[in-house]
Amino acid sequence: MRKSIVFSVILVGLTFLNSAHANDENIKLKKSCIRDYPQAAGQTDQALLSLYAQVCDKKNADRKNDLLAQAAMRFHQIGQNMNALYLVNQLKQQNVRGNLLTDVTFLSSVAIANTSLKEMRNTEMRFLTEDTTYPPAKELADAIKSAVPAPDTSNLKPITDESLRNKARAQRVAATSSAKRSTKSTPKPKASSPAPAKAAAPASKSSASPFDSLK
DSSP: OHHHHHHHHHHHHHHHHHHHHHHHHSOOOOHHHHHHOGGGTTOOOHHHHHHHHHHHSGGGGGGHHHHHHHHHHHHHHTTOHHHHHHHHHHHHHTTOOOHHHHHHHHHHHHHHHHHHHHIIIIISOOOOOTTTTHHHHHHHHHHHHTTOOOOOOTTSOOOOHHHHHHHHHHHHHHHHHHHHHHHHHSOOOOOOOOOOOOOOOOOOOOOSSTTGGGO
């Protein structure tokens, strides 16, 4: 009985220590950091808080804009698309540009548009209107079609003089083989055998006497 009690106490203690250790690992931003970046207030995503912690670290002053762009992408990844667009807009007002910011703007805007479209179709039970909502949607769809990813050419072999010669040689061999097969498969015309000559009717013997018929 005592052993069971001791074991239970030890188990509870270990659980408490693990919980405390996990809480210690959670990132907590300083008040000054939250004051400078109020969007970080109330956030619990550790990856996002880690980015803001690096932004607030003076050692990373030269990387601040890159880290904030990554934070904008993280906002999108956790479904906070309005926060992502707000942060991108702030950076652009500071004349910060980059492919990552453009990607965040596109991805977040598409996500918001998809959410609105699902609400329109599933909740409000209506279609796009021909004069207001459908034209820009069609324009976006057409623009996306013209911007599809380029085909992957990493596995294609480069074209060289040697490869061209090998290709021409292979074509000649194939043509020669095809010609030989055609020659072998063409049947020779059969020689027509002459028609058998009809046997001549036996000639009637001429009578020696002209009076034989009177006999």
